[in-house]
Amino acid sequence: MFSRSVLRSLAADLRWSAPSSISSAAPLQQRACLHQTALLRTSQQETQTPYSPLSPETPLSATPRVQNSQPVAQNPPRVPSSDSALSFVPQTRADVPTAKQPVAPSFESPIQVTKSLMSRLPHLVGQSPHYVVAELHARPYLLTEGDHIRLPFLMPKVKSGDILRFNRASAVGSRDFTMKGSPHLDERLFECRVRVTGVESEPMRIKEKTKRRQRHTKQARSKHRYTIMRVMEVRVKTPEELLEEGAVVIEDSEDTPTIEARQ
């Protein structure tokens, strides 16, 4: 096992070094040495590490390559962590920042609420039921409590019985009032809980695929599955709750959500 791996690495080295060598005798000589790879390896080891001539066999696989081969870059798997988030550059399809993954958010700064929102919020809170325009993958869903939803896709990594929080909404409202975000509301202003009730499937569809001038027809079958869920709760937080959670009241500005009454 060990000698085989050494052999393989040495052979790879030879393959790399062979085209670079000008004289044709050199690779042949090296190939002749291939049979005594272990010997060659140990002798090179000794020349490289004179301080440990007695135990040349132990760190063989861990020592750097002795021949003139390209350095093998071994990148560790990229894991976006919080401390290296600034220097982290997504390279492959697998590198998705946590902001774009369905994980619970963590907040650094407290929520900022304008004075006018705080003064109007009790009107909205007092008038139930509420609706929310929740956005899943940038598609809006108008939801109220007790609704059954069939998503147009199979939601990954959820099972029936799981409780989801919808945290991206463009509007929350009641019969007479609507709180609109610009373009989205802060997710700490409302709570929308949804329970996954199961998976539904459509009837099997069979599409006949034909090619020209051929009597053979192919049947393409498809049967998609969809996640179904029920809205447990749509709730707007009261001003007191917001203040308890550490909300900061600021002056009015343009980019903050406002509550509009029905015309």
Next chain:
Amino acid sequence: MSYFRITLLRSAIGLPRRSTDVLKALGLKKRMSIVFHPVSPSIAGQIMKVKEIVSVQEVDRALTKQEVRLERKPDPGYYIEKSGVAERNELSGQ
């Protein structure tokens, strides 16, 4: 070092061979494709040759392919607050 962010807005179908070749040299193959090139006179000249069908921005660094893709990816808009198994364990523990 600043970069040009070049987007091909209109297709090169029906354009003269010279313009198509310039686009090929810039690495723009289809509409809405985005490439990054360092700011230099030669690149600026290439952009001038096809200025009618591309849009150009000057940016600080070249984004990777995945970063460009992530710009288009929307937020999922949900997260799992509590799994059904965890809730059942809580209820049975009481």
